[in-house]
Amino acid sequence: MKNAISRHLNLLDFSLLSLLRNRLKNFGMFVVFTLVVFFLGSFQLFTSSLQFMSDQLLENVPDITIQQMSAGRQINMNGDLADRLSHIYGIKSVTRRIWGYYFDESNGANYTVVGVESPASSFSHLLPEGTDLSASRVIMGEGVERVRGLTGRKAFTLFRPDLSQQGFEKAAVFDPNTRSLTSDMLLMHMDTARSLFGMQADEITDLLVESGNPAEIDTIAKKIRAALPGTRVITKEQIAKTYHGVFGWRSGVGSIALAGGILAFMILAWERASGFSREEKRETAILRGIGFQAADILSIKIYETFCLSLTAFLAGLVLSWMHIAFFDGILFKPLLLGWSVLKPGFSIIPHVTGNDLLLLFCLSVVPYWCAALIPAWRSTLVRADSVV
Amino acid sequence: MLVNIYSITLSLLSIVAGFFFLRSLIVAFRIVRYFNIDEDSRLQIRLEDEGLLSSALIQFCCFIQLGGTLLFVLAADDFSTVLAGAMCGTGSLLANAYGFPALIVKLVGIFCYGFWIVLHRIDISSPAFPLMKLKHGLLFVIFPLFLLDTSLQILYLANLTPDIVTSCCGTLFTEKGPDGFGPNLAFSATNQFLLLFGGGSLLAITSLFLYKMLSTGSANAWLLRINGTGWALYCVFGLMAIILTISSYVYAMPYHNCPFDMLKPEYYFFGYPLYFTFFGAVFCGVSSALLTWIRANEVQSMVFNYQRNSMKIAFLLSLCFMILAAAPVFFYRLGGTDIF
Numbered sequence: 001m002k003n004a005i006s007r008h009l010n011l012l013d014f015s016l017l018s019l020l021r022n023r024l025k026n027f028g029m030f031v032v033f034t035l036v037v038f039f040l041g042s043f044q045l046f047t048s049s050l051q052f053m054s055d056q057l058l059e060n061v062p063d064i065t066i067q068q069m070s071a072g073r074q075i076n077m078n079g080d081l082a083d084r085l086s087h088i089y090g091i092k093s094v095t096r097r098i099w100g101y102y103f104d105e106s107n108g109a110n111y112t113v114v115g116v117e118s119p120a121s122s123f124s125h126l127l128p129e130g131t132d133l134s135a136s137r138v139i140m141g142e143g144v145e146r147v148r149g150l151t152g153r154k155a156f157t158l159f160r161p162d163l164s165q166q167g168f169e170k171a172a173v174f175d176p177n178t179r180s181l182t183s184d185m186l187l188m189h190m191d192t193a194r195s196l197f198g199m200q201a202d203e204i205t206d207l208l209v210e211s212g213n214p215a216e217i218d219t220i221a222k223k224i225r226a227a228l229p230g231t232r233v234i235t236k237e238q239i240a241k242t243y244h245g246v247f248g249w250r251s252g253v254g255s256i257a258l259a260g261g262i263l264a265f266m267i268l269a270w271e272r273a274s275g276f277s278r279e280e281k282r283e284t285a286i287l288r289g290i291g292f293q294a295a296d297i298l299s300i301k302i303y304e305t306f307c308l309s310l311t312a313f314l315a316g317l318v319l320s321w322m323h324i325a326f327f328d329g330i331l332f333k334p335l336l337l338g339w340s341v342l343k344p345g346f347s348i349i350p351h352v353t354g355n356d357l358l359l360l361f362c363l364s365v366v367p368y369w370c371a372a373l374i375p376a377w378r379s380t381l382v383r384a385d386s387v388v
Numbered sequence: 389m390l391v392n393i394y395s396i397t398l399s400l401l402s403i404v405a406g407f408f409f410l411r412s413l414i415v416a417f418r419i420v421r422y423f424n425i426d427e428d429s430r431l432q433i434r435l436e437d438e439g440l441l442s443s444a445l446i447q448f449c450c451f452i453q454l455g456g457t458l459l460f461v462l463a464a465d466d467f468s469t470v471l472a473g474a475m476c477g478t479g480s481l482l483a484n485a486y487g488f489p490a491l492i493v494k495l496v497g498i499f500c501y502g503f504w505i506v507l508h509r510i511d512i513s514s515p516a517f518p519l520m521k522l523k524h525g526l527l528f529v530i531f532p533l534f535l536l537d538t539s540l541q542i543l544y545l546a547n548l549t550p551d552i553v554t555s556c557c558g559t560l561f562t563e564k565g566p567d568g569f570g571p572n573l574a575f576s577a578t579n580q581f582l583l584l585f586g587g588g589s590l591l592a593i594t595s596l597f598l599y600k601m602l603s604t605g606s607a608n609a610w611l612l613r614i615n616g617t618g619w620a621l622y623c624v625f626g627l628m629a630i631i632l633t634i635s636s637y638v639y640a641m642p643y644h645n646c647p648f649d650m651l652k653p654e655y656y657f658f659g660y661p662l663y664f665t666f667f668g669a670v671f672c673g674v675s676s677a678l679l680t681w682i683r684a685n686e687v688q689s690m691v692f693n694y695q696r697n698s699m700k701i702a703f704l705l706s707l708c709f710m711i712l713a714a715a716p717v718f719f720y721r722l723g724g725t726d727i728f
Contacts, residue, residue, distance in 0.1 A: 044393065047393075238472075240469070241469060241470050241471070241472065241550070244469040244470045245470045245550050248389075248392045248393070248466070248470060249391055249392065251392070251393045252390075252391035252392040252393055252395070252396060253391060255393045255396050255397075256391065256396065259396070262400075294437055294440050295440055295512075298440060298444060302444075353653075354653070355462050355466065358455070358458070358459060358462065359393055359394065359397050359459070361455075362397045362400070362401055362455060362456075362459060363393075363396075363397050363400065366400075366401060366404060366452060366455070367400065367404060369448070370404045370407065370408070370448075373408075373444065373445070373448060374411065374441070374445075377440065377441040377444060380437070380440070381437055
């Protein structure tokens with residue numbers, strides 16, 4: 001046992017020295033490999049981080065959202081519908097909400113306008129305590145504050161659909177740490193939102209239901225569908241699964257796009273490994289001449305491949321992590337996130353799991369080994385007498 | 389759901405392994421046909437070198453399949469975040485008819501590749517390579533298994549669509565009737581404990597005895613074979629007991645019987661040592677029994693060494709496995725709380 005270990009350690013030592021001897025050739029390979037891992041890794045880490053962040057955001061999404069549908073599109077609903085849910089056992093609370101988008105022609109930005117009965121509802125975790133939303137006071141995201149130039153002042157106006165102006169007063173700004181959720185948001189009282197959108201006195205856009213027991217959500221949703229025909233009932237789980245499906249699909253498409261790169265890289269690795277030079281041939285012949293077995297030489301070649309690929313894998317991984325952590329994944333951001341006037345403030349928290357590492361390893365290192373193994377074996381076939 | 393990074397990676401791994409397999413089958417064919425250790429022809433020398441390649445390739449395949457199986461389980465777990473009704477890997481694997489068969493074939497495949505590597509190690513210990521033809525002939529038996537594995541995997545991934553509503557471990561392993569096979573097994577929790585710990589202890593002790601007997605040279609091939617059969621049965625019943633009973637204690641939820649969730653960080657990767665010790669012990673027990681059919685004189689001492697060591701390892705691993713399996717039960721029964 002001890003002998004076998006020391007034999008392999010010696011072979012490993014020999015391989016490392018051999019890698020150093022051919023450092024120019026190997027460095028080229030190292031750089032290309034690192035780049036492949038970097039691209040694949042950035043993509044995977046980006047998707048994984050987005051999924052992680054969306055999961056975090058979804059924790060604050062209400063258990064069930066109810067929307068009125070007509071002709072396959074969402075329309076406004078009457079706030080009284082909430083009363084028809086009072087008989088369903090297991091519902092903790094029903095909240096009315098107005099959720100809409102306001103297009104600001106002055107700067108081309110879209111604001112998300114949220115009107116609530118009291119700020120204590122689903123946004124309580126984002127607000128400073130005791131925030132008052134009476135009259136025309138609004139709480140805004142830092143993106144809105146920036147594009148409207150409201151850093152030094154409080155009053156601003158927006159247009160109603162009939163082009164009359166409505167005045168607002170900035171009550172507070174959301175915590176910048178929540179900007180992925182709140183950057184483009186204007187939170188106001190429901191009556192203020194109704195006035196801005198020109199809605200009727202009782203109209204709302206959706207109802208939010210909280211259940212007492214998460215295991216009962218699906219059952220409650222089923223009962224709501226029966227009680228309010230013609231509505232769309234969306235559970236938190238459905239939203240989460242849709243997000244995961246979309247991210248998974250996007251990352252799949254991305255990796256197919258990168259598959260060409262992996263293939264090209266495999267061909268390069270194969271070429272490099274099979275076109276071994278006179279010098280290498282001589283080296284192998286000498287090794288065989290002084291008593292190395294073919295298996296030893298194959299081990300040396302395999303160790304060389306392992307060392308090179310693992311170092312490049314680590315280097316590529318660190319680079320892709322830095323790409324996500326310090327540069328917000330600038331290369332893939334437009335592809336995975338879309339673009340919008342108010343989105344630039346959004347920064348990504350890198351999130352790496354063991355699954356990501358295993359996936360990356362299988363996608364980059366294993367094909368490289370595959371491309372290098374057979375040529376490595378072929379190089380062991382050199383006879384001792386062939387170059388003498 | 390082929391357009392998903394897990395599906396792409398799994399398919400890539402299968403392509404790589406398939407390529408290696410085909411290359412080694414070419415070698416295998418030539419070796420089975422022409423290999424003759426007594427000859428000294430150019431072809432014979434070439435074949436000896438090619439034997440080195442095929443063994444390297446198959447060892448690599450084994451490694452890839454091992455990684456692929458782990459990835460398959462992790463993929464199933466990831467798919468559960470997309471599939472309606474799936475809460476863990478079990479739900480995803482149940483989403484169509486190919487999921488669980490694919491996993492089972494993969495596990496059987498790993499056993500076969502592992503046994504092939506054992507044969508290879510024994511073979512190269514003798515300069516006469518007495519098992520050269522046998523082990524390469526075996527490749528023609530293993531290859532259909534690999535093809536089946538790949539086909540099932542592709543069918544599973546291709547037929548996986550997010551709008552399928554699947555059931556999950558709570559239904560499969562606990563309910564009676566067509567959807568579940570839990571109590572249909574007619575094994576109560578007590579019987580399962582008895583099988584898991586009673587059977588495990590019995591096999592551990594037998595293995596220890598066999599180790600002692602092999603050390604003194606008094607072991608009989610039939611004893612090893614009976615012991616091996618015991619381990620093979622234990623593999624089936626032990627796995628059932630882990631899924632149906634032990635898993636509930638790990639999660640501290642009576643209706644959560646997922647065999648895969650315990651591999652996740654939430655349970656501190658508890659499943660890895662549990663399954664490693666379990667399958668490791670089974671592999672040692674079964675493989676040493678299979679080796680009793682190797683009659684070549686040149687490698688008898690190596691076979692004997694392997695059997696002796698594997699009996700010792702089977703004993704130690706099964707001890708570790710039983711301690712690991714008992715830990716969550718003890719914590720729950722004595723402390724009234726889950727282990728995590």
